[in-house]
Amino acid sequence: MSELPTCRWGIVATGLISSWFVADLVVERDGAKVKHVIQAIGSSSSEKGREFAFKHCPNATPTIYASYTELYSDPDVDCVYIGTPHSFHRQNCLDAIAAGKNILCEKPFAINAREAREVLEAAKKKGVYIAEAMWLRHRPIVADLRKVLFEQHGIGEVSFLSSQYNLPVDVASLPSTSRYRDVKLGAGSLLDVGIYPLTWALVCLDPSDSQNLELPNILAAQTHSSGVEVTTSVILHYASTGRQATILSTFTAAPASNVVCRIHGSKGYIDVTGHDASHPASFTVYREISQGKFEAQEHDYPHPGQGFIYEADNTALDVLAHHTESATMPWAETIRVMEIMDEIRRQGGTVYPQDQA
Known part of the structure; x- marks a missing residue:
């Protein structure tokens, strides 16, 4: 060999x-x-x-x-x-x-x-x-999930997604030099963990390749504590399809569920489960077989180390x-993600010193 x-x-x-x-x-x-x-x-x-x-x-x-x-x-x-x-x-x-x-x-x-x-x-x-x-984006679970959504149409026409990341951080108790509190270091839940729910929304609502990426419409609100953004809520709307997502990141609450992302379609829904939105372990397809009755198919993804x-x-x-x-994370997608987070911060009132450069 x-x-x-x-x-x-x-x-x-x-x-x-x-x-x-x-x-x-x-x-x-x-x-x-x-x-x-x-x-x-x-x-x-x-x-x-x-x-x-x-x-x-x-x-x-x-x-x-x-x-x-x-x-x-x-x-x-x-x-x-x-x-x-x-x-x-x-x-x-x-x-x-x-x-x-x-x-x-x-x-x-x-x-x-x-x-x-x-x-x-x-x-x-x-x-x-x-x-x-x-x-x-590199995890096999993401590629397989996109196949179920956009090639197999496992839950019919995708319409809506919700995802959130709760990371309890007592910002007020931290020293001013902590990366969780110092705005010069990019402190805030959005850049730190909110990028993961945003990523779930982008990969599960947009089937486009890297050359035809759509910039969704954005409605956002943010809460601040000790001068740091600690909670961000966002609605994303794709004008071309009508698909929407609600995403949230926060430092003010612990996770309440192992469902890190839920995707709704015309014929069922999918729950992605894991430790948090950055550590997915499985997804389950709930396909409606009759009104109010669903057939569940689970897909597990064990991996070496953390992934x-x-x-x-x-x-x-x-x-x-x-x-x-x-090809998995092309430059155009990096720019799109940064542009979306810039607009979320603009609406939410979070400004970093680097924004003034």
Whole structure:
């Protein structure tokens, strides 16, 4: 058998999200498509980098850098994973692009659409690969769900969707430097977790390919506490089909159900269940067989680790094939998502310092 293709990763930042990503890269699994190597780790100090490597990739011997710039200059790094807070994404990406590195950048891709366009234009000029790490879109459950909705018409004509993400965060009790409270870091429920219900709405209501994306009409309201947006409610309306979605994100309440998304159609409905809107585990199709009676068919999706491996595999294969963008999360979709969140914030009254640049 031929050897698996290898992708050598440079990990930028040593926070929680980077630890999750690295843990999934090194987990043993069947049916691997790529061999992932933790080639280098960039941190604010060598000590933090070594501690991260010891804890999260004990069987690897990555090069430890005390700055991100040194990591970008490492010729043995094939792709950079950027796991810094939202507000640093723009500059981190621009620096990595200048060094000629391929990039997988955590969600949200930037603070606003203007920043996203700037980064993507720089990547286009340099000819490097860059993609937003919206791991939810890469999960097999999403592709299969879209097949049920738009190819098999499993619940008839799709009409309505609801999704929400509740993450209890006591913003008022946190220090002003916390990423959950500092607006300079992009604090707020929308960018942090609201992007997931928004993603469910986009992938389940819009069957279009990446070249024909519709920008839905938006009606939004937001609540603020200690100067930070803590709850966002949104109605999305697709003018071409009449389809609608209600989405919500909040820091003020714990989850009350394991149903993270419900999709309604003319012949039934689908419940997506999981730990939260970013961690779906299954979906059940409830197809109406007679008035008020439904036949249920459940689809389960066990996965290695937390599920980051799907985006890692797809990214690595893209990079090794010398692509410049992802078919799963193309640049046009990153821009559309940022434009929608910009409009939600405009209506809700959430302004970041970066919006004034």
